[in-house]
Amino acid sequence: MxxxxxxxxxxxxxxxxxxxxxxxxxxxxxxxxxxxxxxxxxxxxxxxxxxxxxxxxxxxxxxxxxxGPLEPEEPNxxxxxxxxxxxxxxxxxxxxxxxxxxxxxxxxxxxxxxxxxxxxxxxxxxxxxxxxTREDTPNRYWGVDNYFTMTREDVREIPAYSDTLAMARQAFAELQMIVPGRTLDGKKYFFDGEKTHGITHAHALAELERFGYDELVAAGQSNHLIQMHLNRQLPDFMLASEVKEPPFTSILSPAFWAKTYEDPHALKLPYAALALLKRLPKEERAKAELDTCKLLSILS
Structure with missing residues (x-):
């Protein structure tokens, strides 16, 4: 092995x-x-x-x-x-x-x-x-005092997902504009990290669909849609730090894989993105992969 x-x-x-x-x-x-x-x-x-x-x-x-190894136990x-x-x-x-x-x-x-x-x-x-993972702070997102109260009906700018392909497309579409996280007024906002989680969350729901848990997928997709809306919330001045041209254009680039990463998303994001890219039509993959590389390029 x-x-x-x-x-x-x-x-x-x-x-x-x-x-x-x-x-x-x-x-x-x-x-x-x-x-x-x-x-x-x-x-x-x-x-x-x-x-x-x-x-x-x-x-x-x-x-x-x-x-380390576990103590022997009978599986159940x-x-x-x-x-x-x-x-x-x-x-x-x-x-x-x-x-x-x-x-x-x-x-x-x-x-x-x-x-x-x-x-x-x-x-x-x-x-x-x-x-x-069900415990969180209500003011996680910039400019939102309590995201716990937000419902699907509060999201008007993103259409409801017709299927998990539509969800994957939306998750990748949100990567067109990437800015790094920053501490503002003493609070850390994970502007780039939230976009990463849009991909990993979508991938998890796509896998649940593959395993036949359709009820969980339907409920989870509504949450993902709300997440896409919340991930867009940031102050206008952050646009000055937008990542526009990543130093590599492939998830498999040697430039990315030559490093040793402290952030575990350096493995979780490539895995989720590669899986979701397979679901897209071929003509859509290059742009989605390029935008994913914007996120990868600022991982440490």
């Missing part, structure tokens, strides 16, 4: 342990899962595989306790329903930029491939993480 193939088990364990501490710490196990699935689902050049391993190994070195397939319930709860309303689905669906995919890892310890960690 190569290192990259070991990231299915390691990523799931790391997400369960990190996610017990805080939902954000679940990102690091999720990054290993993204690297594993990206390798499984795409014909990647060697420099991309090397980049995946380099960054994933840096996370393992940084958080060794999260990725019925525990999968607890994970599904956690995902369902995260479709009831938009919270934490859709992280409950972006993280949780990666875990679901891993458990579907490795049902022997559906153990009490792993599932408990995942469920705790999914519960915490």
């Amino acid at each position: 190569t290192l990259i193939h070991s990231y299915l088990e390691l990523g799931l364990i790391g997400m369960a342990r990190g996610g017990q501490l805080s939902w954000f710490k679940g990102h690091f196990g999720a990054a290993l899962l993204a690297g594993y699935f990206m390798n499984q689902e795409h014909d990647l050049p060697e420099h991309v595989k090397e980049g995946i391993v380099r960054t994933c190994e840096s996370y393992r070195k940084q958080y060794p306790d999260w990725f 397939p019925r525990l999968m329903e607890e994970v599904i319930s956690g995902l369902k709860a995260n479709t009831q309303c938009l919270r934490t930029s859709g992280h409950g689905l972006a993280l949780g669906v990666l875990a679901l995919k891993a458990l579907r491939e490795r049902p022997d890892l559906t153990t009490p310890t792993v599932v408990k960690g995942l469920v705790n993480m999914l519960e915490r």
Whole structure:
């Protein structure tokens, strides 16, 4: 087994342990899962595989306790329903930029491939993480005092999605204008990060559709639409820092994969974007990929 193939088990364990501490710490196990699935689902050049391993190994070195072996436990397939319930709860309303689905669906995919890892310890960690992704601050978005009160009816400038392809198109369309995050009046706003989460959230919903969870997809798409509206909220002066021309135009560019990244979205975003690009008509992919590279170019 190569290192990259070991990231299915390691990523799931790391997400369960990190996610017990805080939902954000679940990102690091999720990054290993993204690297594993990206390798499984795409014909990647060697420099991309090397980049995946380099960054994933840096996370393992940084958080060794999260990725160590588990104590032996009997798997229980019925525990999968607890994970599904956690995902369902995260479709009831938009919270934490859709992280409950972006993280949780990666875990679901891993458990579907490795049902022997559906153990009490792993599932408990995942469920705790999914519960915490439903906790957020109401003033997350610039200029919005309480986004918890926003409904689908409040979004008039974006048409309702006819299907998950329309959702993917909208998520990519929002990448045409990218500005980096900034602290304003003492509060950090993740202007670029929110656009990233529009892609990872959309990908998670597309995967749920593929797995047959149509009820969750229908509810989740309304949240994604609200998210697209909220992601547009920023002060006009931020337009001066817009990323207009990325230094590379391909998600698989050696210029991107030569680095070791602290931000786990450096694996999660490429994986989600590559999957969603496959859903677009061929003539739409180059522009969507170029805009994705704007986001990738400012990751650290």
